[in-house]
Amino acid sequence: MTETPRNPLGVHALVWAGGTDPESMRHAVDSSKQAGYDLLEISLHDTESLDVAGTRAAAERAGLGLVCSRGLGFDADVSSPDPEVSARGEALLADSVRIARDLGAEYFAGALYSALGKYDRPLDPRGRAHVVAALGRIAQLAAESGMTLGLEVVNRYESNVVNTAEQGLQLIDEVGASNLKLHLDTYHMNIEEDDLARPVRRAGDRLGYVHIGENHRGYLGSGHLDFTAFFHALSDVDYRGPITFESFSSAVVAPGLSHDLAIWRNLWDDGADLARHAREFMANQVHAAGLR
Numbered sequence: 001m002t003e004t005p006r007n008p009l010g011v012h013a014l015v016w017a018g019g020t021d022p023e024s025m026r027h028a029v030d031s032s033k034q035a036g037y038d039l040l041e042i043s044l045h046d047t048e049s050l051d052v053a054g055t056r057a058a059a060e061r062a063g064l065g066l067v068c069s070r071g072l073g074f075d076a077d078v079s080s081p082d083p084e085v086s087a088r089g090e091a092l093l094a095d096s097v098r099i100a101r102d103l104g105a106e107y108f109a110g111a112l113y114s115a116l117g118k119y120d121r122p123l124d125p126r127g128r129a130h131v132v133a134a135l136g137r138i139a140q141l142a143a144e145s146g147m148t149l150g151l152e153v154v155n156r157y158e159s160n161v162v163n164t165a166e167q168g169l170q171l172i173d174e175v176g177a178s179n180l181k182l183h184l185d186t187y188h189m190n191i192e193e194d195d196l197a198r199p200v201r202r203a204g205d206r207l208g209y210v211h212i213g214e215n216h217r218g219y220l221g222s223g224h225l226d227f228t229a230f231f232h233a234l235s236d237v238d239y240r241g242p243i244t245f246e247s248f249s250s251a252v253v254a255p256g257l258s259h260d261l262a263i264w265r266n267l268w269d270d271g272a273d274l275a276r277h278a279r280e281f282m283a284n285q286v287h288a289a290g291l292r
């Protein structure tokens with residue numbers, strides 16, 4: 001194994017393939033490595049077709065680290081006031097932690113506290129209590145495998161539990177697990193935060209994972225986000241965790257997940273060109289901000 005870089009640069013598998021079947025995963029692993037990435041993030045939305053041992057072996061051969069992420073559906077939502085629905089969500093999270101462990105992943109990230117979709121009412125206090133209790137148990141399970149959980153802050157159209165870094169930090173404090181960290185995504189921050197720098201400085205060493213996405217989730221630099229300010233803030237708090245590029249287009253469709261994320265438009269066709277461009281963009285920002 002090569003030494004882990006200070007800020008490993010990652011790419012989301014949806015840049016390469018919508019499915020999680022063995023061929024898709026091999027393609028994602030090889031292409032990520034070819035594009036110069038250190039990490040590949042795999043969404044666990046379809047674990048039935050995922051060859052865990054084969055994917056792990058392919059990543060190890062390529063010298064590529066793996067990270068897992070996932071969202072939940074409304075029928076298995078940990079934030080539901082209904083104990084049965086909440087328990088189904090927790091069971092899915094526990095399964096995902098075990099799969100992430102078997103893949104050799106050090107991080108399991110995403111909106112782990114909620115269904116991924118638009119709610120038609122505010123969060124129920126009983127639902128919030130379910131989230132705090134469930135995340136405590138999931139964090140314990142993850143800790144047993146030395147895994148860090150990233151609590152991803154998402155916009156108001158994808159959850160009613162946590163929409164700002166401040167709310168995320170509050171939830172993390174309530175759960176009180178040292179391996180539960182904040183996960184910020186510039187795409188969501190653009191909608192909900194005052195700017196791209198303050199939430200990073202506020203989180204400080206409680207920031208554990210980062211998604212880099214444009215305001216429309218297309219090519220980095222083709223939108224209006226102030227990435228310079230964001231990377232300066234990462235440098236200011238001496239952030240040392242992964243920095244993962246996330247982009248979606250209707251050119252690559254994951255059944256379920258693409259619809260949950262409202263990916264209706266074709267923002268790019270050539271995932272390889274997109275990924276190479278993003279790798280260079282992020283490496284330049286990291287370098288210019290003095291991160292490594």
Ligand code: MN
Nearest residue numbers: 152185211246
């Ligand atoms: Mn994200």
